[in-house]
Amino acid sequence: MQNHINYVEFAAHDLAATEQFFSRTFGWQFQHYGPDYIAFSNSGLEGGFYRGELSASTISGSALVVIYSSQLELTLERVQQEGGSINKDIFSFPGGRRFHFIEPSGNELAVWSDS
Template identity: 70%
Template sequence: MSHHHINYIELAARDLAATEAFFTQVFNWQFTHYGPEYSAFSDSGLAGGFYKADLHAQASKGSALVVIYSDHLEATQTAVEQAGGKISKAIFDFPGGRRFHFIEPSGNELAVWSQQ
């Protein structure tokens, strides 16, 4: 039987430089550039990349929601805001933990969750 697992995700980014700076500042992701229209990230728990496009992912429009884990939810929310991210859903409880949603500089919606 074959083994299958998700190992890479790609997201659109209107402004690659701003998106890269945001994720570096807030989450300490590392980036590798593959030309002017693609930047791959690592040290995120799941490898992936951002490609230059005037599109963005919004869960309310049917996009998959990328969810990042944090041990310190409030501190991460503060870091998101200080780096220019916009909170789209304030911290809320759900079965198994708490989370918030945010919009990064290129318009993609992501979430951060914690068990605490």
Template identity: 60%
Template sequence: MSNHHKINYVELPAQNIAATKAFFTKAFGWSFQDYGPEYCAIQDAGLDGGFYHADLKASQAEGSALVVLYSDHLEDSLKAVQEAGGTIIKDIFSFPGGRRFHFIEPSGNEFAIWGE
């Protein structure tokens, strides 16, 4: 299968790269490759990407794209987010095709996790 014109990489702002890395490592087991003090590449997350230092944040309400993760065990993922320091902004709700919740990570970016 060709990767031509496929989504290949996603970059997100991070007000505090160290806190963002610690959150995703604890909550989901992601790892990171640092490229200087203002950029880190996301590894082991399913889609390649990175966080760059900025005083911005990705929020669906502000028109940003929403990054959505998949979970085999949605309630366990919600607990992992909370234990890692994330803030739940939309508790688990149903939608056509499954259930999901939204959270904010330490740098203020909004993510969602869904499950069937």
């Protein structure tokens, strides 16, 4: 029997802005399933966004999805250029560095690098 995480879902109040942000920033691809759901792929872990008013945040106890980047500073700049906001600037931790950001629908994610 296999047991592993293979899909993650987020609420998003603005599906179009969220799709545009992740597509332009990280190159994710999207599939539309009606007006209230978009699935993403080409991200390392597949998932989706459903229309909803809530958002994921570590301050409220949500799990944190962390994206890998080999060019952390460039990725931080790209996040900001595409409409994301940085809520934790780059910091070091054992094994690498990372930053946290808020995407257009309010979900908090992080980006890390081992260099």
